Amino acid sequence: SRGGQGFARNPSDINYINNMTILHDNKNYLLQFFDSNLNFLFQIGGKGDNKESFDLPISGCSIKEAVMICDQNNDRIIKYDHQTGKTDKIIGDKFIPGNLCRPSGIAFFNKFLYIADRSNGVIQAFDCELKFLNLITTDKALHRPSSIAFIDLEKETRMVLIERKEGANASLSIFKLASNFHAFRIDFQLDKKITLNDPQDLDVD
Numbered sequence: 001s002r003g004g005q006g007f008a009r010n011p012s013d014i015n016y017i018n019n020m021t022i023l024h025d026n027k028n029y030l031l032q033f034f035d036s037n038l039n040f041l042f043q044i045g046g047k048g049d050n051k052e053s054f055d056l057p058i059s060g061c062s063i064k065e066a067v068m069i070c071d072q073n074n075d076r077i078i079k080y081d082h083q084t085g086k087t088d089k090i091i092g093d094k095f096i097p098g099n100l101c102r103p104s105g106i107a108f109f110n111k112f113l114y115i116a117d118r119s120n121g122v123i124q125a126f127d128c129e130l131k132f133l134n135l136i137t138t139d140k141a142l143h144r145p146s147s148i149a150f151i152d153l154e155k156e157t158r159m160v161l162i163e164r165k166e167g168a169n170a171s172l173s174i175f176k177l178a179s180n181f182h183a184f185r186i187d188f189q190l191d192k193k194i195t196l197n198d199p200q201d202l203d204v205d
Contacts, residue, residue, distance in 0.1 A: 004030045006040035013059040015067055017082055022060075022067060030068065031053045031080065040083070044087070048145065049074050049119075051087050075101060075119060095120050098132030105147035105162070105201065116145040116161065123148065123161075125181060134181040149204040150177070159183050162199055170196040 009027035011052055016022065019033040020041065029047040031054075045054045055073035062068075068090070069078040071113030071116055077091035093101065105116030112133065113126040123136035123145060136159070144164035151158035157177040164170050175183035190196075 002028060004028045004032050004043045005169075006032065008010075008032065015060055015062040017062045017065055017067060020082075021060070024057050024059060024069075025057055028055055029057065031057060031060075044080060051078065051089050054078070073102065073119070077197070095122075096123070097135055100124065105145065107148045107150055109150040109152075109157070114148055114150075114159075116148045118144050118146050118164070121145065123159075123183075137182045138142075138175065139185055147199065147202045149202050153205050158186070160202060160204065162196070162202055170199050172196065172202075 002009065004025055008023060008025040011023055012026040013019060013024035021038065023032045023034065025032050025043070030043045030045040032043045033039065042154050044052070045057060047053060047055060049055060054069070054071050056071070057069050058072045060067050060069040065082045067080045067082070069080060071078050075093040076089050078087055079090045080087045100115060100117050101119035103115050104118045107114045111128060113128070113130070114136070115124050115126065117124050121142050121144060123142070125133040125136060127133055142161070142163060144159045146164050147162040149160045151160065159175040159177045161173045161175070163172050163173055172188070174186045174188045176186055177183050
């Protein structure tokens with residue numbers, strides 16, 4: 001069942017602290033807490049990449065009053081301290097340009113290959129021999145770019161991205177691509193009647 005509150009989707013691990021049972025509710029992106037009689041108490045998490053969220057909290061272990069959580073798709077270990085109620089990242093991956101982490105979108109344009117590097121939050125450019133060229137810089141940091149396409153206009157090039165927000169929400173972003181691997185965000189909003197819920201790809205015709 002979605003939303004947790006005592007119901008789980010793909011439960012993947014169990015831990016114990018302070019006479020509480022902690023269920024790793026993997027597909028709801030939650031940790032659920034139950035008392036000694038298995039009555040639901042509370043839950044933490046939700047899908048996302050900030051330190052209070054998870055993207056598949058697949059397993060963990062308890063140490064005194066803390067739980068160390070393997071946050072699989074965010075490539076990190078999160079510590080939840082039950083005494084303070086705080087969560088902190090204690091181990092994470094290190095970004096190296098040219099290396100990819102959960103690439104989820106790709107486009108070929110003007111002899112270059114552009115990859116939406118979702119977990120690193122960047123667009124990476126490669127040549128036809130797959131040699132890393134540069135990162136596409138933007139005025140404002142990207143948030144989990146998952147899909148990419150290009151529009152070749154007469155006087156300029158537009159880069160179109162899907163950026164994944166918290167949960168299954170997403171936004172469509174449009175940029176003007178300069179020749180120096182920089183992209184200027186264009187003020188654009190979808191009609192309020194249109195919502196994007198977990199889109200997987202895009203293309204331009």
